[in-house]
Amino acid sequence: MRIIQINVYSAPLPVLGGTYRMASGSIDFVESTLVEVIADNGIAGWGETCSNGPVYQPQHTLGARAAIQEIAPGLIGEEASSIRSLSRRMDARLSGHNYAKAALDIAFHDLLGRSFGLSVATLLGGALTDRVETYYSLVVGYPNETARIAADKVLKGYPRLQVKIGGHDIENDIETVHKVWEATAGKVRIAVDANRGLTVAAAIQLSRSCQAIPIVLEQPCNTFDEVASLRGRVWHPVYLDENTEDQNVVLRAISLGIADGFGLKVTRLGGLSKMTAVRDMCAIRSLPHSSDDTWGGDIIAAACVHLGSTVEPRRFEGAWIAQEYIDGHYDSANPITIREGHIAVPQGPGLGVKPDPGIFGKPIASYG
Template sequence: MRIERINVYSMLLPVKGGAYRMASDDVQSLDSTLVEVVTDEGLTGWGETCPIGPVYQPHHALGARAAIAEIAPGLLGQDVASIRLLTKRMDERLNGHGYAKAAFDIAFLDLLGQRLGVPVSTLLGGALTDRVQSYYSLIVGVPDETARIAADKVSSGYPRLQVKISGRNLEEDVATVHKVWEAVGYKARIAVDGNRGLTVAFAIHLDRLCPSIPFAFEQPCNTMEEVATLKGRLTHPVYLDENTEDQNAVLRAISSGIADGFGFKVTRLGGPTKMTAIRDLCAIQSLPHSCDDAWGGDIIAAACAHLASTVEPRRFEGAWIAQEYIEGHYDNANPIIIDNGHIAVPQGPGLGVKPEPGTFGTAVASYGS
């Protein structure tokens, strides 16, 4: 089964209900890039990558499509049987840009799963469950309103909450953490996410002003060097997110002992195939982590769910998908949805998601016959 044609699409995903507010930016809409890989046997595989704007990470939508333009011509005629060989071929065409290569990796897994008649989770080592935990991300907001939403989401079944802070005064951040804890208590696990926005001093202050509230402190500061200075000075465990830009960064964080867990983005780490190595390394070190992504529709959501199902549940921190924040689905017959705080893992071959014809309009680029 060889690659005959590659089509690239752009899909605008407006944020439902207003801006998605983080420390670094207020996001109104997202530009998702879709990759359609067509084979000489008539099978089609789909991949997706959707950076959350140009400042959250050193990734952006136009960069993804420029990287795809460098890679795609070199994949034409290649056999899909070995994803490792295809990964090698991509690396020979372009150095870095894992978030763009991830779209191809997802599409290759989709194709191979269809060819073998198995779900992507089987190709990633095998599912341990058919239903994975999700978590809800509470944007930076007024403390009382944030607490109200937190209670509502826990009542609807979410077992974990991510509380975004930073970009404002310390008093509001501390008040938000306290009010969310008062609203939900032990009914849900809590992560307090600084999105790189806190100084070392602010992180220490917040930690000491919330000593009795059990939460994971996610990416409080901008760099690994800043986070390293927090070691031994905080009462709360520290998780890394944005600093884990590739496999080497994760290995560095683990070897230096500065991370107690991780918030992983599947496309940032180069796709599900590369993330399995990180999953297994975290298992060896008994480090909890999530399996989510920055943004995107059903294709990324399906990839996250498949990978999440292969993680040992006691070390799993949830799978975040953008479904609560966007309208509609790529595949209305097999949508990836959050139900009672959990995501059903697709059981069909490949991703288990097939975008309906015409969903993405006209291709912005095509390669091959």
């Protein structure tokens, strides 16, 4: 089974219901990049990568497409049954750009699963559950409104909330955390996510002011070293998110003991292959983590859910997908949807989802 063609597509994803606000900026519109990898047996696998604009992280849309342009021609004719070999081939074609390689890696898993009649979860070691937790992300806002939305999401069954902070005075952030805690009455787990938006001093002040509230501080500060300096100075567990650019950073954080858990992104780490290795590193140290991505549609959502289903449930912090913020689905027959704060693991071979024919129009690039 050899790769004979790779098609690249673009999918516009305007943010549904207004602006998604984080400390690093606001998002009104994103554009996802999808790849279709076709083998000589006629079977195709799909992958996706979607950045949160050009500021949230170094990854960006045009960068992904330029990187795929460098990599894809070198994959034509390659044996598709060895994902490890294909990963080495991608690295030989281009250094770095994990977020672009991730789209291809996801497609390889989908192709292999479809060819052998196996789900991606099975390829990753086997699902431990038939549905995974997700969580709702409360965008940066004002205390009373954020608390009102939080209470509504508890009623809708979400077991975990992520409260975005930053961009306001620290007093506003502290009040928001207290209001959310009061509104949810301890019925959900709460992560307070600054998206790198706090100084060390502000992170310590927030933790001190919310000492009695059982929260997790997610990526409170900008750099790895700033987060490391919080050890022993805050009253809450600290998770790394944006700093986890590759497997080595995760390994370093674990070995230095500066992270109590992780908010992990499939495409940021380079795809399902590398995320699986990180999953196993976290398992060795009993560290909780999520299985998320920055944005995207049914393809990346399915990848997050399949990986999430293989994580020990007691350590799993949820699979965040963008479904609440986008209109429609790529696969109208088998959409990835959130029901009562959980997502069913897709059934069928591969990812279990396949874009409707013609939904993306003509490819923006083709190789092979």
